[in-house]
Each structure stands twice: as structure tokens, then as C-alpha cells.
Amino acid sequence: MTKPKTERGFSRLTATAAVMPAANVDTDVIMPKQFLKGIDRAGLARGLFHDMRFDADGSPDPAFLLNRPGFEDCRILVTGPNFGCGSSREHAVWGMLQYGIRAIIGTSFAGIFADNAANNGLLLISLDEEAHGRLAAYLAARHTALTIDLEAENIMVDDLVLPFAIDPRRRRAIMLGLDRIGETLAHADAIRAFQTDYLAAAPWLA
Amino acid sequence: MPSSRTLYDKIIDRHRVTPLNDIEGPGEQLLLYIDRTVLNEYTSPQAFSGLREAGRKVWRPEAALGVVDHVNSTAPDRTATAPDADAQRQIDYFARNGRDFGIEMYDVLHPRQGIEHVVLPELGWVVPGLVIAAGDSHTTTYGAFGSVGFGIGTSDIEHLLATQTLPYTRLKSMRVTIDGAVAPGVTAKDMVMAVIRSIGAAGAHGHALELAGDAVRALGIEGRMTICNMAVECGARVALIEPDEAVVDYLAGRPKAPKGELLEQARRAWTGLRSDDGARFDRDVRIEARDIAPMVSWGTSPDQALPIDGTIPDPAALPEAERRDAERAIAYMGLQPGMALEAVTIDRAFIGSCTNARLTDLRAAAEILKGRQVAPGVRAMISPGSSTVRREAEAEGLDAIFTAAGFEWRQSGCSLCLAMNDDVLAPGERCASSTNRNFEGRQGSGGRTHLMSPAMVAAAAVAGHLADVRRMPRS
Secondary structure, three states: OOOOOOOOOOOEEEEEEEEEOOOOOEHHHHOOHHHOOOOOOOOOOOOOOHHHHEOOOOOEOOOOHHHOOOOOOEEEEEEOOOEOEOOOOOHHHHHHHHHOOOEEEEOOEOHHHHHHHHHHOOEEEEOOHHHHHHHHHHHHHOOOEEEEEOOOOEEEEOOEEEEOOOOHHHHHHHHHOOOHHHHHHOOHHHHHHHHHHHHHHOHHHO | OOOOOOHHHHHHHHOEEEEOOOOOOOOOEEEEEOOEEEEOOOOOHHHHHHHHHHOOOOOOHHHEEEEOOOOOOOOOOOOOOOOOHHHHHHHHHHHHHHHHHOOEEEOOOOOOOEOHHHHHHHHOOOOOOOEEEEOOHHHHHHHHHOOEEEEOOHHHHHHHHHHOEEEEEOOEEEEEEEEOOOOOOOOHHHHHHHHHHHHOOOOOOOEEEEEEOHHHHOOOHHHHHHHHHHHHHHOOOEEEOOOOHHHHHHHOOOOOOOOHHHHHHHHHHHOOOOOOOOOOOOEEEEEEHHHOOOEEEOOOOOOOEEEOOOEOOOHHHOOHHHHHHHHHHHHHHOOOOOOEHHHOEOOEEEEOOOOOOOHHHHHHHHHHHOOOOOOOOOEEEEOOOEHHHHHHHHHOOHHHHHHHHOEEEOOOOOHHHOOOOOOOOOOOOEEEEOOOOOOOOOOOOOOEEEEOOHHHHHHHHHHOEOOOHHHOOOO
């Protein structure tokens, strides 16, 4: 009845990272409209960055970063500011996870996208511009894996160690895969009591 | 609790069921009571499936209303059958979810069908002081009524339906004040596009954005909706305008609005819904209304926009951080640096969307189109914001002006704003559009979008190229 929706919790992740520095990458680009017409979550790995990843005939565009040799096992994106802006479509986050992306490191993420990520166990890490710039420059110069340690709250790549901060509730959700609705329903009596008082004071809303 | 509070903080305080951490101010986590939601057929299906799988009920079915808007046809002679089988499955599942969970649903042929953020206000269901969360980013629209509206994803729709609450983190506060009065030909759309251009696509990131100043107060409710709607394009999760008598006047006689003694009681409660003098904003920006000109976007982010008398920027002259994105945008848009915006020819013209397809928007377009013709080779269409708007426009004879000018007079839906139905740009087609997003592929893979006001779309349709509405006198 209250089974966790995310059973992919992790505390440490080591994987190839791809640097995508563009600002304001929107969810229309992350998951185009033709992949939004299901009533379930299936089939979204193909949709991820679809119009940039594939040519008009459906074959992979060799110029797109994730299609290049060495990025087959990419599990981490290093992105530009305001990543995930635009539409609320959670399909963008579902597609990331189905493709295999487990974490995104940027300087800022659009609000709805960040909430959707938290609700699905996709780790978002916000670094300040200086630290982000060092990481992006380091990764651009060489192809190497990086490690994210959620317990220690740092990113490690070779000798470069970058600390980060994450909201404790979001960190716990990533590590344990929590049932957020079940947690809220533990407050059901408080919600009921609030609602009764609230609607009594604002009868035009009852 | 501080003695001087912003409007945003007052509304959040009033909806706090219980705190979830010990922080006061921005970063406070709390369980937030949600007054109302609106559902659509494309972001809600997995939420209902989640409720079924967990054996959960909807906490307060009367606090939700569903409207089919994203995938339906806008053909003038449309039927209950959707443009394609996938759309039909979403529409059918949506109707079933309404029946099974006891939620009122407007199907494609319902007389009040339309775009969710047009339908809710015209029902009178959006009143001051509410918190409305919904599975669409343009839920910020409800700030026009002095209500906190914000977009959520499907997991949070499920959470809201199951609990009538959401775990919430209090935002920082930001205020943009637009002083003075705008010049003739300048609309709410130009004002919000100027704000977005001024502060950037992430300029209000992490903030609740209050819009203030004489130029904002002078707008009607529909213009205020345009501004709050598009505030999400500068990263604002919430947009707010202090409610005044114009809101009360707007609500009068609407089917779901409070009436009689209840309305009087509500009015008394609403008088405190304003930011206190001395309330602290984390950011405070002022813009002079007289500096705002009719705006058009040239790139693929809503902040890549300029006054219509401008030229396509030279990326080499831009700050380094913007250069690469500008180069990519100019290439995608098929433009050249230094080109005059007014020299950009168009293939399509579209008036529609939750941003700009209400009755005042249609009237503004009709003033330009009366007695004029759409340029040869341009396909022009209007999709009214709702079926109600469509009827009201027809009662005024606007449809006759549009069709005489060569515009297609279509049914209501999100339509070409995001092209989830069969209203799509072909690759390379260029569209003058009254919508909200010029993202790559937004209106169709390879399609090119220029955002502008409905009157500016009308002017471009007539000219065949981006055009300055101020030089096209109204009839």
C-alpha cells in the first residue's frame, strides 16, 4: 500500500559525465511533444533530447555529445544555468532516468523540474559558478569518470574534490527512495483539522 | 512572524498546515494546503494510475476541475473524436478518471471547454487569496487575482489529489515595479516581454514575483493574466498582483464566483491582501513604462527579444556568457546578425494560447485586421482561449472580421502554442505567434517562433513580415 515509488536509491555514484554548457535548456528540448501522448511512463528513453540526438530519418546524429564514443555509459550531466526551464512535463525527468541519467550537476535548475527530479530520485546538484566552471573545464580537457558521494556531500574527479550542499529531505529521498504521499498522509488528522477551520473561516470557498 | 509581510508570505502563512523544518523565511519547509487545482489530459493520467495502484482516494474531489485542452483538435467542425489514437486514449482515460474519482470534467464538446487557465478564471473559480497548484507551468496566471498559482509535475498532482496538500519550500520575494504609463500600441504582452528581456530567463529564479506600479494597476484583469502567465518565462515560480476592485468587478455574475452575502464577506477578507508598507523584498527592480516598445522575440529563449525597431544582435558583441547560445539561436532561427527585425518574413501567424487568446486580445487583433487582408502566402489562424471566448467574439462579430481578413477561425485548445495536436509548423516554417515560448521545436520540429502581442501578430500577418503595429493605424 505504501511501497516506495523510487527503489533506485543510492549514496555513491561513479560514472562518465557529459558537459552540456548551454543556458536555459528547456523541457521541450529535453522531451519533445511527440513523446507526451502516453497514459503511462513507458518509452521515454528514446525521447530524451530526441530532436538533437537523432536526424530526421531517425538515425543517431554523430555530432551530438551523448552519441559520441566514450559516452555510452554516461550517467551524469554537467549542465548550464536554469536547466529544465519551461513546461512542467515530468516526462523530461522520467526520460532522463529511463535513459540512464542518475545525476545532473549545474548552477541552477528551474523550480518545477527540480521538484519533479526530487520526486523521482534524479539527483540535482547546484554548485556555485566558480566550482561549476572548474569542474566543466576539467571534464572538457579529458574524458574521465567522476564520483558523487552523497554521504560526504562532495564530487570527486581524480584529485579535484568539490563540496556541495543539498537539502536534507531531498538527500534522504535520493538515498532511501521515500514514499512522499505516505509521509504526508501521516499528517492526515492535521490536514483535516486545518481544512475544517479554514473553510469555516472562508465559507465562500466551501 | 515579521510585522510587515509581502502578499506572497501572507498567503503562504494562511495555508500552512504544519511546519516541516525550523527555518523562518525563505527556505522554510511546510505542508501547504492547496485550495484548488485544474487537471488536463496529458499531465494527469499517471497521477490517477498512481492513486489506483496505491488504493488511494481523492481527498476533496470538488476542489478539482478537469478540462481537455492540450491534445484536442481545433478544427472548426471538430467532433468528439481526437486527431489521433494516442490523443483519443488520453481523452478517454481522462473522462474515466473523472467518473471514477468524482471530479467534474469538461470534454472536447463541453460548451465551456477551453484552455485551462482561460476556463478557470472565466468561471469565477479563481478568487483572491487562494493557493492553486496544477500540472501546467502557466498556473502562475492566477496571480492576476492575487492568488498564488504554481505549476507542478505529475507526481505532485498525485500528491495533491491524495492529500489536498504539498510539501512546500517558501520562496524568496522579488518585486518588479513598472512606473508610469505605456505608450499607445504597447500591451501587457510587451510589458512582460520587456521584463523578461530585462532580468533574463532565470531573472526571478527561486522567487515569488510581485508585479506592481501604475502601469500594472492600469491593466484590466485579462492583461494582468497575460503578465502573470508569462512570468514563469523569467523563472518566477509564482507571480502576484495585488487584488483590487477590478478583480471584484470581474468576478461579478460568473457561475462559480461567490455571490450576495458570501461575496461581501469575502470582500472584507480580501482587503488585507496586499504587501505591507515596509515589507522586505529580496530583489526590487523598477522599469519605466514609457521605455517599453512593442516587442518581438528573435531567438529560442523568451529573453532573446527586442523592440520591433531593433536588429538581430551580433553574437560577437554580446557578453561571452550569452555568445554561444545566441549563435545557436540565430542559426536555428535562420537569421543573420544585423538584419532588421521588420525585414523578417513569415509563413504563419497564430493568435492563441493561455497567454493571449482572451476576448480583449481578440478585439485588439480585430482592430488591426478590420478592412485588411492577410498577405499572400501566409497561413493565419486564431484559436480562441475558450469556447466561451469563441461565442462572445462571435456575438460581437469579430469572427467575421477575422475570416474576411483571411484568418482561420478555429475552436479552442492549446493548439499551435505547443503543437501537441495536429496544429504544427513544418520544419523551417516561421510563425508570428501570440504564445509564450519560442523554444527550439516548440511549435513543431524545426519550426521557428517569434513571440509578440496579438495586435503585432495581426500586423505581421497583414504585412507578411514582422511589423510595427504603431505604423498600422487601427480602424
